[in-house]
Amino acid sequence: MAASRLAGRREAWEPRFAIHVNTNRFVSAVLRQSEVHVRNTTYKIPAAHFHAPEVNPHAFHATLFVFDARRGFVQDTPVLGPRDLNAETEGVLQAYDRALSLCSALPDPDRHRARVLGELGAVNRRLGRYAQAVACFERALEMTAAHGRLGELQIRGELGVVYRHMGRLDDAKRVFEGQYTQAAMLGSDREMCRAVGNLGMVSYQLYLQTGDARLLESAIAYQTERIERARLLKLEIWECIGLARMSLLHTANGRPKDAIDAASKSLDIIVKGQDSTAIAISRFFYGWALLADKRREEALR
Numbered sequence: 471m472a473a474s475r476l477a478g479r480r481e482a483w484e485p486r487f488a489i490h491v492n493t494n495r496f497v498s499a500v501l502r503q504s505e506v507h508v509r510n511t512t513y514k515i516p517a518a519h520f521h522a523p524e525v526n527p528h529a530f531h532a533t534l535f536v537f538d539a540r541r542g543f544v545q546d547t548p549v550l551g552p553r554d555l556n557a558e559t560e561g562v563l564q565a566y567d568r569a570l571s572l573c574s575a576l577p578d579p580d581r582h583r584a585r586v587l588g589e590l591g592a593v594n595r596r597l598g599r600y601a602q603a604v605a606c607f608e609r610a611l612e613m614t615a616a617h618g619r620l621g622e623l624q625i626r627g628e629l630g631v632v633y634r635h636m637g638r639l640d641d642a643k644r645v646f647e648g649q650y651t652q653a654a655m656l657g658s659d660r661e662m663c664r665a666v667g668n669l670g671m672v673s674y675q676l677y678l679q680t681g682d683a684r685l686l687e688s689a690i691a692y693q694t695e696r697i698e699r700a701r702l703l704k705l706e707i708w709e710c711i712g713l714a715r716m717s718l719l720h721t722a723n724g725r726p727k728d729a730i731d732a733a734s735k736s737l738d739i740i741v742k743g744q745d746s747t748a749i750a751i752s753r754f755f756y757g758w759a760l761l762a763d764k765r766r767e768e769a770l771r
Contacts, residue, residue, distance in 0.1 A: 566590040584613035588625045595632050603632045623653055623661045627668070634672050639679070642672045659703060667696035667712055674719055690719050707748065710739045714755040726763035733759040 499520055507513055515521050523533065566586055573583040591606030607629040611622065626649040633642035646669045653661035670692030677685035693716045700709035713736035720729035733756040740752045760769035 562593050563590070566593065580613045584610045584621065584625075587613075588621065588628070591625070591632075592628055595628060595635075600632050600636050604629065604636075607632065623649055623656070623658060626652075627661065627664050630665075630668055630672075634668065634675070639672050639676050643669065643676070646672060659699060660705075663696060663699035663703060663705070663708060666692050666699065667708070667715070670696060670712075670719070671715060674715075674722070677722070686719065686722055690716070690723065693719055706739055706743075707745075710736045710748065710752060713739070714752055717755050717759045721759060721762045726759065729759040730756070730763060 505513070566589060569586045570583065570590070573579045573586060576582050587606045587610035591603045591610065594600070594603035594606060607625050610625050611629070626645050630642045630645035630649065633639070633645060646665050650662055650665035650669060653659075653665055670689045673685045673689035673692060676682070677689060693712055697709055697712040697716065700706075700712055713732045717729040717733035717736070720726070720732060733752070737749075737752040737756050740748045743749070757769040760766075
């Protein structure tokens with residue numbers, strides 16, 4: 471709440487407030503400038519300007535915002551991103567570091583340590599800290615006997631994803647193949663579904679590097695299995711992801727109509743949900759498929 475002075479001899483105060491309303495519009499923000507601030511300092515953010523703070527995840531951080539309409543005022547305040555989310559990223563890494571330090575005092579410490587390392591690696595992966603994630607997953611895999619075979623499968627899957635994001639495609643393919651084989655031996659349909667989908671993507675990426683058509687054929691076969699398994703498991707998000715990826719493969723294979731069909735099915739599935747990120751990704755794949763078919767205006771919409 472802020473106030474502004476009215477004209478005249480006497481002072482009166484008119485309350486002002488900003489309104490946040492979800493417009494359901496997807497936008498792209500571009501960084502224009504950055505500034506470094508230290509503890510116990512103040513700074514101003516102009517009206518109608520976007521800003522995003524970045525803080526060391528191991529630091530304790532708090533910011534007090536004062537809304538002063540006298541410096542500039544916009545009735546409908548634009549805000550990027552979903553509201554009212556309970557994100558506690560800053561404390562997550564600290565909590566896992568603390569958990570690691572406690573493992574040695576527990577019975578069967580390697581089992582607990584491997585579990586914590588797996589969770590810590592997953593957090594680092596989501597934060598884009600790939601080197602740290604690999605270190606965590608590889609350490610966890612050294613304790614395979616301690617945390618059980620199903621736990622190993624999940625960690626292998628995470629490690630393969632990080633390898634793929636880092637461009638270590640041969641390493642990723644090796645890990646995913648091992649994950650798929652072991653999942654089949656254990657009868658874990660869920661992990662087989664995850665592994666085969668990732669095998670499809672890494673095969674596609676290797677095809678892009680080498681131009682080997684056999685890799686593209688393998689990628690299509692893997693992704694087809696991913697979609698079928700996701701349907702049997704009733705995992706709609708995974709099916710949606712598989713269909714979106716399949717649209718890329720059909721485009722690469724010179725089948726734009728099939729690509730559009732797959733991307734459209736993916737969007738039809740996900741649009742029923744509330745995950746704005748998943749909807750945006752599906753829209754991107756659908757637009758990309760339309761663009762590949764030279765339907766530019768439809769793609770832009």
